[in-house]
Amino acid sequence: MSIGDVEAVVIGGGAAGVAAGRRLFQAGIKCLVVEARGRLGGRAWTVASPAGFALDLGCGWLHSANRNPWVQVAEEQHRTIDRTPPPWTRPSLVLGFPPDRQREFRREQEAFFARVSERAQREPDVPAANLLVPNDPWNGLINAIGTYISGAELDHVSARDFDNYEDTGVNWRVVEGYGTTIASAGAHLPAVFDCPVQCIEHSGKRLKIETAKGIINADQAIITLPTTVLADEELFTPALPEKTEAARNLPLGLADKLFMSLERAEEFESDSRLFGATDRTATATYHLRPFGRPLIEAYFGGRLAHDLEASGERAFFDFALSELTARLGNAFAARVKPIHLHRWGADPFARGSYSYALPGMVACREKLAAPVDDRLFFAGEACSSGDFSTAHGGFFTGTKAADQLIATRAQTLNV
Ligand SMILES: Cc1cc2nc3c(=O)[nH]c(=O)nc-3n(C[C@H](O)[C@H](O)[C@H](O)COP(=O)(O)OP(=O)(O)OC[C@H]3O[C@@H](n4cnc5c(N)ncnc54)[C@H](O)[C@@H]3O)c2cc1C
DSSP: OEEEEEEEEEEOOBHHHHHHHHHHHHTTOOEEEEOSSSSSBTTOOEEEOTTSOEEESSOOEETTGGGOHHHHHHHHTTOOEEOOOOGGGSOOOOTTSOHHHHHHHHHHHHHHHHHHHHHHTSSSOOBGGGGSOTTOTTHHHHHHHHHHHHSSOTTTSBHHHHHHOOOOSOOEEETTOHHHHHHHHTTTSOEEOSOOEEEEEOSSSSEEEEETTEEEEEEEEEEOOOHHHHHHSOOEESOOHHHHHHHHTSOEEOEEEEEEEETTGGGSOTTEEEESOSSOSSOOEEEESGGGOSEEEEEEEHHHHHHHHHHOHHHHHHHHHHHHHHHHOGGGGGGEEEEEEOOTTTOTTTSSSEEOOOTTOTTHHHHHHOOBTTTEEEOSGGGOSSSTTSHHHHHHHHHHHHHHHHHHHHHHHTO
16 A cells, blocks of 8 residues: 655654755655654653653753754754753762862873774774773773763774764753754654654665555655664665665664652752762763752663663662662662653664764764665764764754755756
8 A cells, every 4th residue: 555655755753854854845855754653753752750841861962062953943943952061071979989089080081082082093993992991990980981972881882983973062951852852843744653664675766665554655765764773674675785784883872861850859969960889880870950950860871771671660760779879878769769761772663872883883884874876865873973873963964865865856857
């Protein structure tokens, strides 16, 4: 059964798909966004807490905010941009981590980043963990932060890719939610929901997209699927082994957030941070009173997140409670309650949180992004060489793929 006939189909309605769809729509191209979930946004997802706060279960920070195009989109939607510097740029709580130890840690971490940068210029590429100083007491915490940045321990991550990430150091937030902003930006686009794509047939004159709801015929397509989906499923007929291989070399690391309510929150400074532990990798970081709200946002990455996901939702809260009570005393347990968690690894349409390149595989980002036959175009955070793992990386690659599509259309149609 045919459910659509369009000039361009956008597969996946996350940050990249929304940005691509907006560009095509503006250019007057008859397009359709095909999304497996019942909503737009993908890994950008805002939910409401019982008290009515907007909680971002996926992306929350407008990283590189001074060049992040979602800022303008949020402003056009009359959203409230919060410019409070993020907790990781300021000292953490002194509990169990006195200021002189924090300064020592920062020095060690900066020195590690500098060694990664220096090594990234030379062949061959190596795992970022090779740049840790053997037996340094800060390795556990440097690695823990690596799991928040990449979703994986540093021994899995390419040093060159780690260094390629372009960060202006300006980080803002949207009070009403990053996920809400991205989903609203695509609300006017023609879209079909609850409609996973099962096959992209590209041997004929026109594309035939098989979905759970029927077939869509199209001239061209922009594919914005997470690398996990591209790596695990043979979606293309004929197969595109170079895409499958590129996607496999750009796995999604895992990071999960748990939101908890906090009683007598005023005891803590707004937007402050506490590490569960400073001497190991398997630890969460706790963002206290985000936006000044009576909440704690716990962040779990890498193997720890995988292990907790395998043990079920409750395991996240139990782990957080064990770390928080170790720092703040047993009575603290009565002041916190779990509110929201999303297990991104168990999410069938994400299967992880954000991409990193395996050692030696940096070129896969360009390989993944390369168009096929001037009619299959690729976007998504993993296609970005410098803004990967972010929602603005999704925006840039989505817009670029749409521009490529528009340019080839203009050539073919000679307009
Ligand atoms: C916990 C967490 C914290 C994060 N924090 C930040 C942050 O602070 N700042 C930041 O910039 N980024 C952050 N990110 C990363 C950011 O959310 C992602 O990089 C970005 O949203 C990815 O956008 P995308 O369009 O490339 O992919 P996605 O959002 O994954 O979009 C792909 C879409 O394809 C759909 N799909 C999947 N399979 C199919 C199928 N078969 N058929 C049709 N559709 C399908 C999916 O449902 C999805 O909507 C975070 C992510 C997580 C999980």
